[in-house]
Amino acid sequence: MKYKILIVGMVLLFGLSSVWAQSEPEESDSVVIDSAELFPAPVSDIKLSDKPNDHGHAVVVTWEPSADDGGGKNNVVQYEIYWSTSFDGPFDTAGVVPSGTREFEHVGSKDPDDPKYIPDNTDLFYQIDVVTADPLIRTTSGTEGPVQCSGQWYNTGRTPVLIAVLIFGLLTAVFVTSARKGRKLYVRPIGGIEAVDDAIGRATEMGRPILYVLGLGSAADVATIASFTILGRVAKRVAEYQTELIVPTYDPIVMSVAQEVVKSAYYDAGRPEDYKEDIVHFVTQSQFAYVAAVNGTMLRELPATNVYMGKFFAESLLLAETGSLAGSIQISGTDEIAQIPFFIVACDYTLIGEELYAASAYLGREPKLLGSLKAQDWAKAAVVILAIIGLIAANLGWDSFTNLFQVVD
Amino acid sequence: MEFTQFLWMTFGVFVTLCIMSFLYKDNPFYKFAEHLVVGVSAGYFVVILWHTGLVPKLFQRLADGDWYYGFLNSSNLEYLIPAILGCLMWTRFSKDYSWLSRWPMALYIGISAGLAVPLEMSNRVNKQLQAMMVKIDWANFFGHDGFDLLDITNGLSQLLILVGALAAIIYFFFSKEHKGAFGHVATLGIWVLMIGFGASFGFTVMARISLFINRLQDTFAWGHQSFDTSNEHYSIFFPIVFWGLVLFVTGYIAYEIVTHLRKKATTS
Numbered sequence: 001m002k003y004k005i006l007i008v009g010m011v012l013l014f015g016l017s018s019v020w021a022q023s024e025p026e027e028s029d030s031v032v033i034d035s036a037e038l039f040p041a042p043v044s045d046i047k048l049s050d051k052p053n054d055h056g057h058a059v060v061v062t063w064e065p066s067a068d069d070g071g072g073k074n075n076v077v078q079y080e081i082y083w084s085t086s087f088d089g090p091f092d093t094a095g096v097v098p099s100g101t102r103e104f105e106h107v108g109s110k111d112p113d114d115p116k117y118i119p120d121n122t123d124l125f126y127q128i129d130v131v132t133a134d135p136l137i138r139t140t141s142g143t144e145g146p147v148q149c150s151g152q153w154y155n156t157g158r159t160p161v162l163i164a165v166l167i168f169g170l171l172t173a174v175f176v177t178s179a180r181k182g183r184k185l186y187v188r189p190i191g192g193i194e195a196v197d198d199a200i201g202r203a204t205e206m207g208r209p210i211l212y213v214l215g216l217g218s219a220a221d222v223a224t225i226a227s228f229t230i231l232g233r234v235a236k237r238v239a240e241y242q243t244e245l246i247v248p249t250y251d252p253i254v255m256s257v258a259q260e261v262v263k264s265a266y267y268d269a270g271r272p273e274d275y276k277e278d279i280v281h282f283v284t285q286s287q288f289a290y291v292a293a294v295n296g297t298m299l300r301e302l303p304a305t306n307v308y309m310g311k312f313f314a315e316s317l318l319l320a321e322t323g324s325l326a327g328s329i330q331i332s333g334t335d336e337i338a339q340i341p342f343f344i345v346a347c348d349y350t351l352i353g354e355e356l357y358a359a360s361a362y363l364g365r366e367p368k369l370l371g372s373l374k375a376q377d378w379a380k381a382a383v384v385i386l387a388i389i390g391l392i393a394a395n396l397g398w399d400s401f402t403n404l405f406q407v408v409d
Numbered sequence: 410m411e412f413t414q415f416l417w418m419t420f421g422v423f424v425t426l427c428i429m430s431f432l433y434k435d436n437p438f439y440k441f442a443e444h445l446v447v448g449v450s451a452g453y454f455v456v457i458l459w460h461t462g463l464v465p466k467l468f469q470r471l472a473d474g475d476w477y478y479g480f481l482n483s484s485n486l487e488y489l490i491p492a493i494l495g496c497l498m499w500t501r502f503s504k505d506y507s508w509l510s511r512w513p514m515a516l517y518i519g520i521s522a523g524l525a526v527p528l529e530m531s532n533r534v535n536k537q538l539q540a541m542m543v544k545i546d547w548a549n550f551f552g553h554d555g556f557d558l559l560d561i562t563n564g565l566s567q568l569l570i571l572v573g574a575l576a577a578i579i580y581f582f583f584s585k586e587h588k589g590a591f592g593h594v595a596t597l598g599i600w601v602l603m604i605g606f607g608a609s610f611g612f613t614v615m616a617r618i619s620l621f622i623n624r625l626q627d628t629f630a631w632g633h634q635s636f637d638t639s640n641e642h643y644s645i646f647f648p649i650v651f652w653g654l655v656l657f658v659t660g661y662i663a664y665e666i667v668t669h670l671r672k673k674a675t676t677s
Contacts, residue, residue: 220521286450299435341610390542
């Protein structure tokens with residue numbers, strides 16, 4: 001019995017060992033073969049370069065796609081780009097792009113405190129992972145680098161802008177010089193501005209104040225700057241007629257500039273003693289709170305004339321409608337295209353877009369402003385002619401001409 | 410909804426009604442809402458400017474210095490320049506030194522204007538000009554699916570946009586009187602502008618109406634909450650607050666009517 005058990009045990013042991021011997025290499029071979037088949041080929045020919053025409057902190061990475069991207073095993077889903085300031089890492093994610101892509105712009109922040117900060121003039125190293133649908137099955141390229149990024153002083157993509165600015169500057173210089181020499185430059189009458197003097201006269205006769213609203217723009221907005229000139233003119237007339245002026249402001253800097261403008265106007269009119277600091281006052285920097293306050297002023301002070309000049313947004317109709325209810329004469333002007341319709345329906349006179357800028361020149365009659373206005377007209381004429389030539393060129397396939405105007409940011 | 414939340418909701422409805430009452434005339438409730446919103450927003454912006462401006466953009470940058478040295482031992486000394494310029498704005502309170510406040514203002518406006526020149530030229534001239542140089546789609550002049558004038562990508566639309574743009578530019582010529590053929594083109598330009606403004610007006614009015622509907626929905630939701638017995642926090646105070654506000658509003662309306670009638674009787 002013992003021998004039988006021993007023989008059976010040996011047979012079983014032999015059988016198991018032969019199965020083990022047969023199955024193990026087979027399993028091992030199959031895993032190796034499968035893995036090799038699954039892993040995609042790496043990318044090749046990785047090139048790193050500083051991004052041109054920028055402020056720095058950006059690198060352009062290009063590569064030849066994996067052989068398995070769109071061909072071969074065709075299992076590439078995306079490329080993951082990693083970067084480091086050291087050849088040996090550690091590497092951080094720069095970005096992810098889908099398969100088929102050959103280029104990636106690694107644009108970082110210039111703020112050293114920002115996690116996306118990329119240092120300028122520092123060696124940078126990159127790796128690209130070719131990733132399949134299973135994120136664990138991926139192939140990493142070798143480390144490429146170093147590359148350094150830096151900012152450029154001149155953006156060649158904006159050369160057309162430089163040429164346009166130079167031409168416009170030249171035109172302005174020519175016309176300003178011409179106006180200074182005494183040449184009379186014609187400016188056609190602008191209805192809304194002609195009405196300003198009448199409106200001030202009306203306020204004086206009625207013994208009511210004039211409300212001047214500079215809008216919600218900052219002191220740096222072109223519309224606000226144009227509005228300062230008009231405010232100066234209005235304030236001077238107001239001082240001459242000894243009418244009351246109310247200028248509620250939204251921005252503290254605008255308030256400061258407006259105070260200077262009004263003060264100068266009162267001095268120019270020979271009535272510095274009539275100037276009060278609170279003619280121009282700050283309300284708040286919240287849009288609708290500002291509207292609520294100005295609307296309240298309109299209904300309490302009942303100004304004879306409301307002048308809205310500057311940058312306006314959603315508050316335009318709220319202001320103009322309240323002014324209309326209060327029975328005031330209203331003159332408005334803005335370069336905010338979306339708000340002009342509201343002023344047109346609720347105001348007596350509206351300066352549309354560029355008329356606001358022209359108004360300041362028309363009122364001031366200063367050679368500088370008139371020369372600038374004249375230069376603008378010439379520039380507009382040039383735009384019309386170039387647009388027509390460009391249209392013909394585009395339809396005849398002369399792309400070299402149309403490309404002359406292309407601006408690359 | 411808890412009762413405290415309901416009270417805030419009631420306050421929202423009350424302030425909405427206060428502002429809406431402006432449609433009737435200026436009144437104490439409108440004044441209350443006006444001063445509330447102005448005061449709250451002014452205070453709010455002071456805090457916002459402190460936390461998003463001064464603290465991260467100045468104090469944190471100078472934090473490696475010591476205040477008792479005037480931060481002069483900080484590694485980011487350049488941030489003291491805007492700090493000094495900002496402080497110069499305070500000189501406005503002095504009659505003798507208020508001229509100093511013109512320096513930061515001049516710098517601010519000068520830099521902004523300088524930055525605006527290439528930006529405006531690029532966005533409003535160069536890019537617009539190139540956009541006008543389009544290849545007219547002559548093959549689909551009246552639409553891609555046959556005669557379809559609503560198809561704005563057809564050749565006719567492209568041509569109309571170009572003609573409209575050029576006519577509008579001509580309207581903004583200030584050195585020449587709008588007379589004769591030039592005047593006719595300028596008139597076409599103002600027509601194009603007005604059609605555009607009309608469309609923009611209608612679009613924006615619809616957006617405003619949606620805002621109004623939103624306020625109405627909030628008011629109705631408040632009314633619903635006042636009597637929503639399925640609310641686990643519901644109590645008798647919910648309808649009491651509701652009826653309190655309703656009585657208050659109707660009481661004020663009645664007061665205004667009586668005052669109006671009395672005035673009318675006195676004048677007659």
